[in-house]
Amino acid sequence: MCVRKQPHIEIKNLLDSLSNDLKSGDKHTWILNNLLRDLKAIERRMKSGEYADTDFENRNSFDIPRRTREFFRYFRGYMRQAQTWKVLLKNLPMNSFPSLINICPGWAPKIELALHLSGYEGQVILFDKNQDSLTSLMDFLEFFEPRFTLKTVLSDVYSLPKPTAKLVIGNHILDDLLLNKFCQDHNLILEDVYESESTYKEIIQKIMTRKLSKEFIAETAQALQAFCEPGATLILTQYPALAETDLTLTDWTRFCHDFLLALKAIFLQLGAVDEGTTVLKGLETQTAKYFSAEHAIVLKTSPYRQQLDL
Numbered sequence: 647m648c649v650r651k652q653p654h655i656e657i658k659n660l661l662d663s664l665s666n667d668l669k670s671g672d673k674h675t676w677i678l679n680n681l682l683r684d685l686k687a688i689e690r691r692m693k694s695g696e697y698a699d700t701d702f703e704n705r706n707s708f709d710i711p712r713r714t715r716e717f718f719r720y721f722r723g724y725m726r727q728a729q730t731w732k733v734l735l736k737n738l739p740m741n742s743f744p745s746l747i748n749i750c751p752g753w754a755p756k757i758e759l760a761l762h763l764s765g766y767e768g769q770v771i772l773f774d775k776n777q778d779s780l781t782s783l784m785d786f787l788e789f790f791e792p793r794f795t796l797k798t799v800l801s802d803v804y805s806l807p808k809p810t811a812k813l814v815i816g817n818h819i820l821d822d823l824l825l826n827k828f829c830q831d832h833n834l835i836l837e838d839v840y841e842s843e844s845t846y847k848e849i850i851q852k853i854m855t856r857k858l859s860k861e862f863i864a865e866t867a868q869a870l871q872a873f874c875e876p877g878a879t880l881i882l883t884q885y886p887a888l889a890e891t892d893l894t895l896t897d898w899t900r901f902c903h904d905f906l907l908a909l910k911a912i913f914l915q916l917g918a919v920d921e922g923t924t925v926l927k928g929l930e931t932q933t934a935k936y937f938s939a940e941h942a943i944v945l946k947t948s949p950y951r952q953q954l955d956l
């Protein structure tokens with residue numbers, strides 16, 4: 647008769663056997679990294695209580711229809727964003743921009759799909775501090791054979807030197823800059839925040855317990871201005887993202903939107919001109935748009951370099 651062992655003994659045996667197996671030394675780094683990530687995720691979910699309901703086993707099984715549905719849901723989202731961005735780009739003299747910078751694009755193509763659909767032929771500079779994000783984005787873009795050329799710059803928004811261009815785009819980056827700042831101040835790893843719903847929510851709540859710091863707003867304005875050649879077009883958006891609506895993070899969406907408006911006020915003080923009315927026209931009549939004019943700012947920066955008093 648087979649006697650079932652108690653789960654904690656089975657777990658211990660399994661971990662022993664796994665660690666013996668891993669000692670064999672012929673395991674690829676990606677296997678070890680994935681295993682470590684999965685185990686850390688389990689630990690986090692156990693601590694937060696989320697592990698009471700786990701879809702972990704489901705996710706590890708081979709369910710093609712579910713994976714396809716999920717993939718399409720994301721891809722539909724990217725395409726809707728790209729179509730929305732295409733409406734904006736149509737109102738800009740794209741041929742007059744030999745290059746443009748996409749700040750913190752992350753791992754998914756959104757602006758790049760819009761540029762591809764618009765037939766842009768210049769150079770697209772992808773600026774992000776995470777190599778995995780840039781690699782994943784470049785891999786994805788290879789499928790589309792865009793007419794534009796790509797250059798990646800691995801660096802921090804708040805560091806110098808940085809590339810400059812006549813068109814600078816930051817699509818939904820203000821939440822990321824806030825999360826990143828919190829992680830830096832508290833010695834946390836930003837990528838871990840994106841991988842855990844509970845950590846993400848917890849950190850957002852912590853950030854919102856304080857008013858948006860004036861110094862950080864000014865620092866961010868200065869950092870963004872440093873990407874802009876004099877008289878450049880700077881476009882920033884901050885709309886309710888899928889994760890925010892799925893997790894009903896309305897206060898967070900508003901917090902980040904206030905950040906957007908605060909930045910706009912600083913740029914106007916620095917002599918920028920608001921070009922929103924011209925460039926964002928067309929958005930309101932677009933059906934199934936991803937964001938509206940109120941979620942975007944379009945500024946023509948001053949033709950003279952203005953110094954911000956920090």
Ligand SMILES: C[S@@+](CC[C@H](N)C(=O)[O-])C[C@H]1O[C@@H](n2cnc3c(N)ncnc32)[C@H](O)[C@@H]1O
Pocket residue numbers: 749750751752753756773774775776779801802803804816817818819822823826840
């Ligand atoms: C969630 S992803 C994508 C955000 C994206 N723009 C979007 O469309 O939602 C955020 C990216 O911002 C990058 N990031 C955050 N703070 C940064 C900083 N201070 N400097 C450079 N990259 C940063 C991260 O490395 C990550 O790849």
